[in-house]
Amino acid sequence: MKTRSWGFLVGGLLVALLLAGVVSNFASAHPDGLDSSLREGCTFDADDNITGGSCPAQQEKEHEVGGPLADYGVAGVDNDFLSTGLSGVIGVLLTFAVAGGGFWLVRRRAAEAADAADRERTTAGAGS
Amino acid sequence: METLAMHISNGIIDGPVAAVFAAIALAAMTVCVLRGRRDLDDRLAPMAGLVAAFIFAVQMLNFPIFTAGVSGHLLGGALAAMLVGPWVGALCVAVVLVVQALVFGDGGVAMLGLNITNMAVLGTAAAYLLIALLLRVLPRTPTGLAVTAFVSALVSVVVAAMGFVLQYQLGGTTDLGGNLAGLAGTMAGVHLLIGIGEGLITATTVVTVAKARPDLVYALRALKPAAPAPVPAVGGVR
Numbered sequence: 001m002k003t004r005s006w007g008f009l010v011g012g013l014l015v016a017l018l019l020a021g022v023v024s025n026f027a028s029a030h031p032d033g034l035d036s037s038l039r040e041g042c043t044f045d046a047d048d049n050i051t052g053g054s055c056p057a058q059q060e061k062e063h064e065v066g067g068p069l070a071d072y073g074v075a076g077v078d079n080d081f082l083s084t085g086l087s088g089v090i091g092v093l094l095t096f097a098v099a100g101g102g103f104w105l106v107r108r109r110a111a112e113a114a115d116a117a118d119r120e121r122t123t124a125g126a127g128s
Numbered sequence: 129m130e131t132l133a134m135h136i137s138n139g140i141i142d143g144p145v146a147a148v149f150a151a152i153a154l155a156a157m158t159v160c161v162l163r164g165r166r167d168l169d170d171r172l173a174p175m176a177g178l179v180a181a182f183i184f185a186v187q188m189l190n191f192p193i194f195t196a197g198v199s200g201h202l203l204g205g206a207l208a209a210m211l212v213g214p215w216v217g218a219l220c221v222a223v224v225l226v227v228q229a230l231v232f233g234d235g236g237v238a239m240l241g242l243n244i245t246n247m248a249v250l251g252t253a254a255a256y257l258l259i260a261l262l263l264r265v266l267p268r269t270p271t272g273l274a275v276t277a278f279v280s281a282l283v284s285v286v287v288a289a290m291g292f293v294l295q296y297q298l299g300g301t302t303d304l305g306g307n308l309a310g311l312a313g314t315m316a317g318v319h320l321l322i323g324i325g326e327g328l329i330t331a332t333t334v335v336t337v338a339k340a341r342p343d344l345v346y347a348l349r350a351l352k353p354a355a356p357a358p359v360p361a362v363g364g365v366r
Contacts, residue, residue, distance in 0.1 A: 005171060006339055012178045020185035025193065028190040030200035032134050033318040034292065036198040041312055050295075056311075059140030059301040063233045072188060072235030089186055091232065095184040099223040100177020105170040106161055 013096065020088030024072075025081050134187065134201060135228065135235030135243045136292065143238065145299025148243030156249045157222055175344060176212045180220040183208065183287030186329060187224065193321040200322030205251030205286055206259070206281035207330045211337060212258035214348040231343070240243035246291035255284035263351045272332040275350070281330035282323035289319035292307055 031039060041055035050058055066074040069087050077083040143155050148358065168176065183204035190199035208217030217249060228234040235243045258280035266272035293312045337343050 004341075005175075005344075008344065009174055009178055012182060016178070016182045019182075020188050024185075024188040026191065027188060027201075028192045030190070030192065030197050030199040032190060032201055033193075033289065033315070033322045034136070035133060036195075037311060037314045037318060038140065040311075049144040054302070056296070056300060056302040056304075057141060059139045060137045061236070063138060064237045066233050067228060067231060068333050069231050072234070073234055087186065087232070091188075091227065092181045092185050095224055096177045096181035098227060099180035099220060100174050101225065103168055103173040103176045103219070106165055106171065107173040108165055110170070120169050 017089055020092045021085040024088045025084050082117045133234055136239040138236030141242055141295055142299040142301055149245050151239040153244035160215045160218045166214050167216055170272050173280045176216045176220055179208050179211050180223045183226045191325050200325050202329050203247045203251050206250045206255035209256040209349045210334045211251050214252055216250045218252040242295050243252050246288040250291045251284040251288040254287040255280040258283055259347050262297055270335050275334050277331040277334040278327035280335040285323035285326045
């Protein structure tokens with residue numbers, strides 16, 4: 001890959017790290033569109049526990065895994081800002097590694113690309 | 129920060145329906161891998177990794193919408209479809225959802241198929257159909273690109289939300305007393321507003337990338353205008 005593409009890649013990752021690591025702390029804490037729709041019909045106390053009514057959110061069950069990064073925080077880190085930011089940074093790097101690595105593994109190899117280009121040329125030649 | 133679940137949690141949709149959608153999602157992702165391989169070369173693979181990482185980051189940024197007490201966040205299907213194409217784009221969103229479910233406790237693991245079907249499959253498919261249409265009819269200007277990104281992103285969010293409503297009709301665990309229309313109306317209204325945010329984020333990001341590196345915008349590479357614009361010879365039109 002060309003140097004310019006590497007520059008773009010590194011720059012893009014830095015932006016993502018900044019968003020997930022710092023800006024995420026200023027995100028709205030209100031329930032999102034799905035969650036709020038599922039809470040319609042119930043009443044909640046200050047701790048977000050259901051106090052009455054009937055709504056889909058009542059059926060919510062425990063998550064199977066949970067884990068040290070559950071709910072976008074790092075278990076054991078008491079500072080909220082640090083906990084959220086750190087979980088965001090880990091998430092960005094992990095997602096980049098899983099997605100980038102996976103795509104790299106299944107990518108079209110150079111030889112296949114040449115084959116495909118040959119086929120396209122042949123088809124185009126036959127068509128004209 | 130308040131602990132927030134952004135995706136379908138366990139218990140919301142019953143097991144059998146969740147299992148059916150897990151199979152649907154798996155089949156769709158297999159097609160995306162097979163078809164997406166044609167697009168994935170040495171250059172696109174790391175870029176697609178970046179798109180997934182970027183979507184993860186921006187999904188954390190819940191923004192307030194006009195309705196009091198409700199927030200929205202990026203789903204990312206339109207953004208991914210614009211930048212890396214529909215097949216690889218759907219895979220990018222799916223990877224984000226898998227990481228969120230397995231590592232961040234967001235969205236039940238048993239509900240993964242439902243979440244992938246709505247946001248990765250339906251959202252990205254709706255977005256790309258619109259992108260393909262709009263890029264052919266709108267002028268090839270930053271404004272045309274921005275409008276394409278905005279509209280396709282907005283519609284994709286509402287389509288994904290309606291995917292959930294359909295799933296809820298099939299396997300919702302709370303008896304709404306025949307008031308599914310109420311849920312559909314609430315979901316559609318809220319996600320129309322969230323779609324505006326999604327549209328703004330998508331348009332801004334795509335136009336920024338297109339300015340810096342137009343060659344990295346898949347939709348601009350893959351979709352040529354319907355007819356070559358007639359270029360009058362200089363001085364030929366009087």
